Amino acid sequence: MVAIPRVVAPFVVSAPGKIILFGEHAVVYGKTAIAGSVDMRAYALVTPRKDGKTRLFLPDINVDVYFDSTQLARLSPSSLSHPCEIETQLTGIVAAEGPGRTAILTFAYMYGSLFERGNMGGFTICVRSLLPVGSGLGSSAAFGVVLSTALLQLTGHLKQMGASAEDRKLINHWAYRGEQVAHGTPSGIDNAVATYGGFLAYTRGSESVSLHSTRALRVLITNTQVPKSTKALVASVRTLRERHPEVVDTILDSIHSISTAAGSLFQSHKPCCSELQDIVRLNHGLLATLGVSHPSLERIREITEARGMASKLTGAGGGGCALTLIPIDVSGAAVDRVAQELGEVGFRCYQTVVGGAGVTITNHVDSEPIDKWIGDMLTQHLSLSPSDRRDDKADDYSGIVSGFSILPDFAITALAPSSK
Ligand SMILES: Nc1ncnc2c1ncn2[C@@H]1O[C@H](COP(=O)(O)OP(=O)(O)OP(=O)(O)O)[C@@H](O)[C@H]1O
Ligand SMILES: C[C@@](O)(CCO)CC(=O)[O-]
Numbered sequence: 001m002v003a004i005p006r007v008v009a010p011f012v013v014s015a016p017g018k019i020i021l022f023g024e025h026a027v028v029y030g031k032t033a034i035a036g037s038v039d040m041r042a043y044a045l046v047t048p049r050k051d052g053k054t055r056l057f058l059p060d061i062n063v064d065v066y067f068d069s070t071q072l073a074r075l076s077p078s079s080l081s082h083p084c085e086i087e088t089q090l091t092g093i094v095a096a097e098g099p100g101r102t103a104i105l106t107f108a109y110m111y112g113s114l115f116e117r118g119n120m121g122g123f124t125i126c127v128r129s130l131l132p133v134g135s136g137l138g139s140s141a142a143f144g145v146v147l148s149t150a151l152l153q154l155t156g157h158l159k160q161m162g163a164s165a166e167d168r169k170l171i172n173h174w175a176y177r178g179e180q181v182a183h184g185t186p187s188g189i190d191n192a193v194a195t196y197g198g199f200l201a202y203t204r205g206s207e208s209v210s211l212h213s214t215r216a217l218r219v220l221i222t223n224t225q226v227p228k229s230t231k232a233l234v235a236s237v238r239t240l241r242e243r244h245p246e247v248v249d250t251i252l253d254s255i256h257s258i259s260t261a262a263g264s265l266f267q268s269h270k271p272c273c274s275e276l277q278d279i280v281r282l283n284h285g286l287l288a289t290l291g292v293s294h295p296s297l298e299r300i301r302e303i304t305e306a307r308g309m310a311s312k313l314t315g316a317g318g319g320g321c322a323l324t325l326i327p328i329d330v331s332g333a334a335v336d337r338v339a340q341e342l343g344e345v346g347f348r349c350y351q352t353v354v355g356g357a358g359v360t361i362t363n364h365v366d367s368e369p370i371d372k373w374i375g376d377m378l379t380q381h382l383s384l385s386p387s388d389r390r391d392d393k394a395d396d397y398s399g400i401v402s403g404f405s406i407l408p409d410f411a412i413t414a415l416a417p418s419s420k
Contacts, residue, residue, distance in 0.1 A: 011045075011046055011153065011361055011362065012043060012046075012361070012362050013043070013046070013149045013150050013153070013361050014042065014043045014044075014146065014359070014360055014362075015041060015042055015141075015142045015146045015149070015194040015195070015360075016041045016194055016197055016356060016357070016358065017037070017040050017041065017042070017130075017131040017137040017138040017142050018036070018037060018137065018138035018141065018189070018190050018193035018194060019035060019038050019315075019321075019354055020033055020034075020035045020189065020314050021035060021036060021199075021262060021354070022255070022262045022279065022280075023255055023256070023259040023283075024287070024313075024317070025234070025237050025252075025255070025287065025290060025292060025316075026251075026252040026255035026259075027187045027189055028187050028204070029241075029249075029252050030205065031203070031252050031256035032201055032203045032256055032259040033187075033189055033201075033202050033259055034200070034202075034211070034262045035190075035192075035193045035199070035202060036354035037193050037194070037198060037354065037355060037356050037357070038137060038219075038354060038356075039352050039353050040129075040131050040137065040350065041129070041130055042128070042131060042139065042142035042143050042146050044125055044147065044149075045125070045126045046153075047124045049122035049123055049124055050122065051122055053066050053068055053122050054066070054068075054072060054111070054123060055067075055123075055124040055125070056103075056107050056125055057124060057127075058100070058126075058127050059126070059128060060128055060129055060133075061098075061099045061103060061133065062100060063104060065104060072108065072112060072115060073115055075090070075109075075111070075112030075115075076089065076112065077109050082180065083109050083177050083181045084105075084180060084181050084184055086105050086108055086109040086112070086181060087105055089108075089112075090104075099133055099134070102140075102181070103143065105182075106140075106144060106147065106178045106182055107147060109177065110147055110151050113174070114152065114174070115155075125147070125150055127143060127147070129142060129143065132223055134228070135225075135315070135320050135321050136313075136314050136315020136316055136321040137221070137314075137315065137321060138315075140182045141175060141179055141191040141193070141194040142194045143178075144175040144178030144179055144182070144194070145171060145172075145175040145194040145195050145359050148171050148175045148177075148178060149162050149171050149359050149361060152167075152171060152174065153361060157170060158361075161361045162359050162361045168196060171359055172191055172196070175191035178191070179191050183230060183231060185234075188204060192208045193358075194358065194359065195358050196210065197356055197358025197359075198210050198211070199266055199355050201259065201263045211263060211266045211267060216353045216356070217353070217355060218326040218328075218352075218353060219323050219325060219351075219353075219354050220304075220309075220339060220351055221314070221322070221350045221351075222311075222321060222322045222339075222342050222349050223320070223321050223348040223349075223350070224296035224300070224319050224322070225319075225346065225347065226294060226296050226319025228316055228319040229316075229318070230316040232318075233292050233316040233317055233318045236291060236292070237290050237292065240291060248290070251286050251289055251290060254282075254286055255283060255286050255287075258279045258283045261275070261279055262276065276325060277309075278310075280310040280312045281310050284301065284311070284312035292313065292316065292318055293318075294313075294317065294319045296319060296347070297319070297322050300324070300347065301322070303338065303341055303342055303345070304324045304338055307337075307338050309324050309330070310324070310325055311324040311325075
């Protein structure tokens with residue numbers, strides 16, 4: 001079936017990364033975890049194409065693939081027993097390895113699934129993200145959420161530009177499928193946070209509960225820059241549990257109690273009290289007992305504890321990121337000093353506010369200076385000189401420039417090629 005292009009105006013979707021405050025790993029076994037959105041986001045810009053092709057452009061991870069619509073229309077994800085098997089239907093199409101390969105497979109799975117229900121025609125989707133890849137901050141879920149939102153919007157499945165409860169449920173559903181392509185058997189917490197934002201109490205198999213009454217929380221995130229595999233770490237806990245079911249289940253139950261206590265503290269408007277610091281320490285200790293800490297994470301704890309701030313690993317562990325609670329009475333200068341000390345050891349710190357908005361779609365386009373900056377960025381990424389901005393490349397260029405111009409200033413600064 002040849003796709004007939006739908007006319008779409010350029011639009012931008014953005015979704016946040018997540019930080020698990022309490023309950024990682026235990027959440028895989030049906031225990032509760034508490035997580036919140038971080039103010040680092042992924043952005044997808046969708047622009048129409050006249051040539052009927054579909055372009056997946058992911059400059060952060062060096063992916064730039066053109067599919068002709070009949071190639072992707074041949075996919076049949078509904079015949080697979082698990083989304084990760086999409087690989088078997090793409091032989092010869094996906095050449096990239098590593099993150100690029102996973103991203104292409106995720107895209108193909110979602111495209112193939114949604115294309116069966118609607119006709120998308122040609123478009124370019126360009127994704128850029130402020131989230132470090134593979135560090136426990138849910139870069140893959142933010143990617144999956146912007147992708148599912150963009151494709152659902154293109155196929156006319158969203159009734160209110162992603163704003164209604166029904167729209168969000170659908171976005172979250174397909175983003176979870178994307179996470180299954182990337183991670184096999186994820187708990188679903190990352191895509192839930194990227195979709196809904198705020199703070200969530202999440203228990204596998206149940207609807208996530210928004211912890212509405214909480215205030216935003218200041219957190220220092222430290223990236224150890226030590227690569228880790230979520231899949232391998234989840235598998236290592238599984239093996240330990242198979243060998244020592246009663247011992248490990250007791251630890252998982254204790255982690256669940258920590259999440260329950262944290263949920264109550266959040267609901268009672270006391271998100272950064274000393275009780276919260278206590279349970280941060282307790283949760284880290286239990287995760288270390290499960291074997292998912294790492295010397296770099298222990299180093300972060302030593303440095304921050306010396307200044308009275310509690311830290312724990314966040315996400316899968318084994319490297320990745322740690323979070324440090326910033327108590328209300330700690331000054332910005334004191335936080336800067338800790339961040340500097342951590343930086344001297346070779347870690348990378350981000351101060352962030354937890355609890356911001358979930359997925360959003362916008363189609364406003366304006367602002368000249370930002371257009372100029374984006375133009376410069378694209379000139380670099382697309383190897384276009386200003387005089388080349390025409391003919392077959394004109395669709396990509398003008399669309400991407402105008403659409404990305406709505407990015408907030410902080411994102412533009414952080415996305416500048418020189419800072420990547
Ligand atoms: N900037 C990006 N552009 C395109 N795809 C991205 C980008 N960032 C992440 N991804 C996708 O997410 C995948 C990374 O998933 P991974 O689980 O390793 O990291 P993470 O989600 O950051 O970690 P965690 O699951 O522990 O929070 C990549 O393989 C790619 O598919
Ligand atoms: C380790 C884990 O609990 C969190 C990874 O961010 C795995 C999952 O929830 O899928």
